[in-house]
Amino acid sequence: MTSLREAIDVLRAIAGQLARLAPSGAEHTREALKRLGAPQDDKPRPPAEDWLELLRRRLAELFTSGRGHEATRKDLCYAPWILWNGQPRGDAIPGLLEAILRQAAEHRRTLRNLVNCWVLSFVPESASHKQLAPELDRLVRESDDPRLAWAQTAAAEVSLFDPKSGPNRLGCALLTHETSIEGLLARYGFAEPARAVSAYLKCALLEALREWKARATREDALALLERLIALWTVEGRLRFDEARAAFAEGLLAPWLDGVQPTDEVRSRVQRALLDRLGDPRTPSGMGRWAQVDPKAVALFKTWLAKASLEAFFAIIRDYALDHQWRYRERFWKACLDKGVISDVWLALADEVSRAAGTIRDLRGAYGTLSGSGVLSQHAVILMRIGPLVLCEWSHNGKLRAWPADWKHAPQLGRSEYSGSELRTTSLVFPGGTEEGLRHTGSESGRWQQRAAALLRERAGVMLEPREYMP
Numbered sequence: 001m002t003s004l005r006e007a008i009d010v011l012r013a014i015a016g017q018l019a020r021l022a023p024s025g026a027e028h029t030r031e032a033l034k035r036l037g038a039p040q041d042d043k044p045r046p047p048a049e050d051w052l053e054l055l056r057r058r059l060a061e062l063f064t065s066g067r068g069h070e071a072t073r074k075d076l077c078y079a080p081w082i083l084w085n086g087q088p089r090g091d092a093i094p095g096l097l098e099a100i101l102r103q104a105a106e107h108r109r110t111l112r113n114l115v116n117c118w119v120l121s122f123v124p125e126s127a128s129h130k131q132l133a134p135e136l137d138r139l140v141r142e143s144d145d146p147r148l149a150w151a152q153t154a155a156a157e158v159s160l161f162d163p164k165s166g167p168n169r170l171g172c173a174l175l176t177h178e179t180s181i182e183g184l185l186a187r188y189g190f191a192e193p194a195r196a197v198s199a200y201l202k203c204a205l206l207e208a209l210r211e212w213k214a215r216a217t218r219e220d221a222l223a224l225l226e227r228l229i230a231l232w233t234v235e236g237r238l239r240f241d242e243a244r245a246a247f248a249e250g251l252l253a254p255w256l257d258g259v260q261p262t263d264e265v266r267s268r269v270q271r272a273l274l275d276r277l278g279d280p281r282t283p284s285g286m287g288r289w290a291q292v293d294p295k296a297v298a299l300f301k302t303w304l305a306k307a308s309l310e311a312f313f314a315i316i317r318d319y320a321l322d323h324q325w326r327y328r329e330r331f332w333k334a335c336l337d338k339g340v341i342s343d344v345w346l347a348l349a350d351e352v353s354r355a356a357g358t359i360r361d362l363r364g365a366y367g368t369l370s371g372s373g374v375l376s377q378h379a380v381i382l383m384r385i386g387p388l389v390l391c392e393w394s395h396n397g398k399l400r401a402w403p404a405d406w407k408h409a410p411q412l413g414r415s416e417y418s419g420s421e422l423r424t425t426s427l428v429f430p431g432g433t434e435e436g437l438r439h440t441g442s443e444s445g446r447w448q449q450r451a452a453a454l455l456r457e458r459a460g461v462m463l464e465p466r467e468y469m470p
Contacts, residue, residue, distance in 0.1 A: 044116040044194045046081045056082045056090065063095045073110075076103045080113040083128065084121035091128035101135055108145045115140060115151050119189075122200035124163040137161035150189030158188060167200065171207030174231055175224060176215075181231055202240045205232060209250025216254035222264050225251075229272045238276050245291040248273055252296040270303050279304065279365045281345060281413045298342060304365065305344035305383075309336055311362045312346055312381050315355050316394050326470060327442040328392065331451065334468040335385065340461045343384035345412035347422070351376040352394075371418030380422055382412050386459030391422050398436030399447070400426040401454060429454050445469050 046052070059079060062070050071079075079100050083090035090096055104111040115136060123129055140151045140161070154160035158169040174184055185191040190201050212228050215221060232239055232247055240247075251269050255261055261269070278285030280297050281304065289297055313329045335341050346366035348356055353369075356362055369380055379394040389409045391400045400423070402409035408424045410417070429437045430453035437454075439447050448468050455461040 043192060044113070044120065047078055052078070052082055053086070055079065056086055056088070059090070059096055060088055060093050063093045063099075068095045068099055071099060073103065073107065076100050077107065077110045077113060080110070080117040083117055084123070084126070091126075097128060097131070101132065105139055108143070108147075111139055111143060112145065112147055115148065116195070119160075119195055119200040120198045122163075122167075122198065122203060124167065124203060126163075130163050133161045133163055150187070150192075154188040160188070167203035168207045170201075170204040171209075172211050174204065175208040175211050175228055181227065197239070202243060205240065206243065206246055206250070209246065209253070212250060213253045216261070216265070217259065221262070222268065225265060225268055229268075233276070236275070244277055244288060245293075248277055248289070248292045248300070249296045252299055256295055256299060266303060270300075270307065273300060274363050279363065281343065281365060283413070301343050302339065302341070305341050306336055308344040308346055308362065308365065309333070309341070309381070311356065312344075312379065315348075315352055316379055318355065325394075327448070328439065330470050331448050331468040332381075332383070332392070334463060335383075335455075335461070337467075338461065338463070340385050340455075340459070341383050342386075343412055345382045345414075347380040347382065347417040349374050349376050349378040352379045367415050367417050369417050369419065369422075372420050373423075374419040378419075380417065382410055384412060385455060385461060388455075388459050391426075393422075396439075398423075398438055399429075399451060400436045401429070401458070402426050403458075427454065427458070430457065 047055075055075060055078060059071060059075060059082070062068050076099055079090055079096060083097070083100075100110065100114060104114050114132070118129060118132060118136060137155055137160075140148055140155055143152070151160060154170070158173055159166045160170070162169075170188065174181060177184055179187070182191065185196065190196055190198070195201065208228060208231060212224065215224055218224070228251075238244055238247060251273060277288045277292075280286060280289035280292075280301060309332060313325070316325055332341070346356070346362075347369040348366055349369045353366070356366060369378060375395075377395070378397075380397075381392045383390045383392070384404065387404055389402050389404050389412070391402075391410060393399070402424075408421070410422055426435045428435055429450045431450045437447055437450055441447055445465055445468075448465070452461075452463040452468065455463060
């Protein structure tokens with residue numbers, strides 16, 4: 001009796017033949033038969049590193065001495081694996097590229113290796129990638145190798161072998177096509193594990209980020225954003241973590257020129273970046289944000305400032321005096337609306353800290369507050385406005401301000417604060433003689449006028465009473 005495996009092999013062989021016999025107008029039928037006839041295992045399989053290094057030295061010696069014709073079929077079959085790595089790189093060995101290409105025209109495995117290596121090591125500016133592109137496109141389209149069905153489909157539908165437009169077309173398809181991401185990756189061969197982390201797919205994903213910038217203000221922006229994040233993410237982590245700076249810059253790029261996202265889009269971008277890069281204000285997050293464009297980091301910090309301020313106000317309403325805090329909230333929101341608060345950090349005493357743990361947008365981005373004069377319901381908000389650091393206490397605490405370059409000025413982003421270090425020598429507000437500012441005369445705007453005067457004199461911030469009075 002024929003075994004199941006043998007029956008499957010026969011079926012695939014028949015399907016491969018039928019694919020070539022299908023009518024000229026039956027593209028979908030031909031493709032389905034071709035895929036049915038394709039072997040299950042089309043994984044790129046590089047030889048061992050030590051063997052490849054021996055091959056590199058052998059081929060370098062043969063081709064540089066004019067004896068390239070002595071290279072064996074096996075040598076040239078596996079030579080694609082040394083083309084774009086090591087020293088010397090294979091594409092720099094005179095005549096080797098041409099010899100591989102000649103053999104690929106008549107040898108299936110050589111062509112498969114060459115196609116896979118071209119995709120895995122893809123660099124769009126590479127002269128050798130450009131040189132090979134049109135030849136690979138031709139050879140793949142003409143090939144009857146079912147293991148290259150994915151490349152034939154990708155070449156026909158997204159110009160796989162066009163170094164300039166191929167990644168762009170693939171990235172746009174992955175972002176905007178109605179087919180699922182998983183379906184498209186499988187269709188174009190990038191569900192296979194090695195190609196799923198290839199340089200070519202990374203280029204395509206970077207192109208998808210650029211496409212996002214052009215589409216971020218459309219009505220379907222939130223759905224596109226969800227798809228973009230899913231495209232860049234595998235099991236909750238970035239598919240290409242080494243490109244995390246580009247990921248952050250790409251998500252934030254639409255808003256760098258002052259355009260404002262919807263609250264839903266801003267919140268989703270914020271969550272995505274916090275989940276995958278962390279908080280740039282914290283020691284643990286600073287390193288992952290180190291390579292991101294400072295303009296993008298600054299924008300993201302203003303978003304986090306808004307989230308922290310709103311969370312602070314939401315928490316403090318349960319603990320502070322309403323008749324005081326509605327005036328303070330209005331004043332600081334006026335600063336926030338002007339875009340002058342570049343950074344915010346919270347310090348919370350025990351009881352308030354427990355409440356903060358339930359607020360999703362904070363994500364643990366606050367420090368603890370303890371020490372002399374601190375009650376369990378106390379909270380502090382630290383803000384950076386221009387060259388100043390300001391400290392606003394809950395309850396009856398004074399508003400204090402320091403030039404950020406003063407040695408004892410509080411540092412934002414720390415995990416712990418004591419009450420005494422937030423009451424150190426500070427600036428005198430205009431119109432007074434004592435350090436700090438008491439919140440007296442809220443209804444008439446008395447303390448607000450003095451706070452606005454300090455911001456005008458020290459930070460160049462212009463605030464009008466109509467902006468900060470309820």
